[in-house]
Each structure stands twice: as structure tokens, then as C-alpha cells.
Amino acid sequence: MEMAESKRIPTDGGPGLVQTPFADLSSDGLLPAPETLPTDIMPAPKSAKKHRGRVDILRVKAGRGGKTVTVVKNFVGIGLPEKEQLAKAMQRACGTGGTVKNGQIEIQGDKRAEVARILTEANFQPVFAGG
Numbered sequence: 289m290e291m292a293e294s295k296r297i298p299t300d301g302g303p304g305l306v307q308t309p310f311a312d313l314s315s316d317g318l319l320p321a322p323e324t325l326p327t328d329i330m331p332a333p334k335s336a337k338k339h340r341g342r343v344d345i346l347r348v349k350a351g352r353g354g355k356t357v358t359v360v361k362n363f364v365g366i367g368l369p370e371k372e373q374l375a376k377a378m379q380r381a382c383g384t385g386g387t388v389k390n391g392q393i394e395i396q397g398d399k400r401a402e403v404a405r406i407l408t409e410a411n412f413q414p415v416f417a418g419g
Contacts (some may be wrong), residue, residue, distance in 0.1 A: 338411065339411055339412070339413050340364075340365070340366070340410070340411045340412050340413075341363070341364045341365065341412060341413065342362065342412070342413045342414075342415055343360055343361070343362055343363055343407055343412050343413070343414055343415070344360070344361050344362045344414075344415055344416075344417040344418075345358065345359070345360050345400050345403055345404055345407075345414050345415065345416050345417065346358070346359045346360075346361070346417050346418040347359075347398050347400060347418065348418070355396070356397055356398045357394050357395065357396060357397070358394070358395040358396075358397065358398060358399045358400050358403055359392055359393070359394050359395075360374075360378075360392060360393040360394075360395075360403060360407070360414075361391070361392040361393075363391065368388065368391075371388045371391070371393055372388050374393060374406065374407070374410060375387065375388050375393045375395070377406055378393065378395050378399070378402070378403050378406050379395065381402050381405075381406055382395055382396075382397065382399040382402045382403070384396040384397050384399065400416060404416070
């Protein structure tokens with residue numbers, strides 16, 4: 289029993305740094321920092337973010353036992369991890385379940401408006417397609 293306790297790592301923060309390479313540095317003789325940066329150095333703010341492409345939002349009922357599902361498809365240049373991240377955000381916003389199947393995001397229920405809002409925030413161009 290005592291052997292297990294001796295292998296524990298202390299979590300109290302331990303002793304402070306004893307030696308630091310910055311201990312002998314001082315700011316004597318340096319100019320004070322400017323209040324704001326000059327405008328010619330600051331980068332210009334980006335007014336509009338680049339659109340990441342068009343995605344289609346469909347409401348599908350066929351082959352699902354009469355249940356309605358919102359399907360988002362035709363993603364270009366986006367990997368599976370990002371699709372799963374978007375699907376989780378959509379599920380949270382809609383308060384429903386969903387999944388990523390065959391490169392498409394499926395959200396339970398007719399949630400086209402909420403899904404379109406999330407895709408717009410992610411800089412996609414959502415288009416309502418189909419019925």
C-alpha cells in the first residue's frame with residue numbers, strides 16, 4: 289500500500305522556479321510602449337470572408353419510415369472531421385439528433401432554417417433544394 293503512495297505525483301504546484309534566464313534583465317533606458325499602433329503597421333480588417341462554396345439543404349422523407357430528415361450535401365474541399373463538427377453544432381442548435389453518412393450531414397426533423405443559419409456562419413452558401 290505504501291509503495292503505491294510513493295509513486296504519486298504531487299499536484300500542489302511544487303516549488304517555484306529557482307533560476308530564470310530573465311532575472312537579470314531590466315527595462316531601464318527603454319522607451320515606453322506606444323498607446324496605439326500606427327495605422328500603417330496595423331493590417332486592414334477583412335470586410336468579407338471568402339465563401340467556402342455552395343451546399344444543398346434538402347428535406348427528405350422517402351425511405352425513412354415517414355420521418356422527415358434535413359440533409360446537407362455537396363460539400364467541396366471539407367474533410368470528415370469538419371463535417372462531424374458542423375453536425376454537432378447543428379444538433380445542438382436544433383435540439384435534435386443527427387449523423388454524417390456518405391459525406392452528407394443528416395439532422396432529424398425539418399430544421400432547414402437553423403441548418404442554413406449555421407452554414408452561413410461557417411461561410412458556406414446554403415441553397416434550399418428539392419422539396
